[in-house]
Amino acid sequence: MISPLAYIHPEAQIGENVEIAPFVFIDKNVVIGNNNKIMSNVSILSGARIGNGNTFFPGAVISAIPQDLKFKGEDTTAEIGDNNLIRENVTINRGTAAKGKTIVGSNNLLMEGVHVAHDALVGSRCIIGNSTKMAGEIVIDDNAIVSAAVLMHQFCHVGSYVMIQGGSRFSKDIPPYIIAGRDPITYSGINIVGLRRHGFSNELIENIHNTYRIIYQSGLNIKDALVKVKEEIPACPEIEYIINFIENSQRGIIK
Structure with missing residues (x-):
């Protein structure tokens, strides 16, 4: 041997x-x-x-x-x-x-x-x-998929169940459950296929989707968007993870 x-x-x-x-x-x-x-x-x-x-x-x-x-x-x-x-x-x-x-x-x-x-x-x-x-x-949480030739800046945090497009580069944090792509890198929707493969229910996926609609599409600043999420989205560990991830981000999240 x-x-x-x-x-x-x-x-x-x-x-x-x-x-x-x-x-x-x-x-x-x-x-x-x-x-x-x-x-x-x-x-x-x-x-x-x-x-x-x-x-x-x-x-x-x-x-x-x-x-x-x-x-x-x-x-x-x-x-x-x-x-x-x-x-x-x-x-x-x-x-x-x-x-x-x-x-x-x-x-x-x-x-x-x-x-x-x-x-x-x-x-x-x-x-x-x-x-x-x-x-x-850097920190990469569990179950993340980072494609080829990605460049990650020092101290960045990548959340669970993300998928990052090949060839991307970023210097801000990438919150959980999303697809990050394009150039420059942006939020490109939630990772629906990955979440389904890991057994997330349709209801939970919809709650995650609605959370990111508020964060990225409501026109609110991040602080106010998170307040709205707490008011409107049913509490569960996955939603709390998103909120805590963003509240504790040291570099800010991608746009």
Whole structure:
């Protein structure tokens, strides 16, 4: 299961049933769980904390030091959950003093050439398209779909169940349940197909749709629009999530 042509530092902790192909490099201060498959020319560097059942395709680099000139060699980590597909040439940098760790959850697909920068937080069950680049300290909530070649500005927050058009770039937050597209990027409706696939009821989808009609089409400013949402839309966890997301947005939401 472990090729003699791989290098594994004697202090690295490797779980059971781990496949390690030729020309893999595994550094010290690395912990790898069970049932992982690590293909050729993968580099797993100091600070990596990897769960179970992941597959790393050739050329991936996990837990390299941040591309941040403020980094001074702090003891930080890059933490990856379970059952992720990390495709060719994906790079996941470890954290800085800002948060101390970069996190990728479980059951994600990170396609070829994706970059996850320092202190980013990627949730679970996300699909991230080829060559998408995430700057430092971004947050992507669960079940998001980010298409290919998307550029995400530092500190941006992407909500759950969104779909972001390929080739987009943005520097504001993208609230949950919507489609974001066009150039420059804008609200382009709710992600009806995605919500139905995940079992959202027609009534709930309509309430989400009406919420965004108020936010984006009523002509009200965001503060007044949220007041109107609270008055007119039946309360439920999904609507509260939208409201809290927007109220807590540090960069403002896309138009």
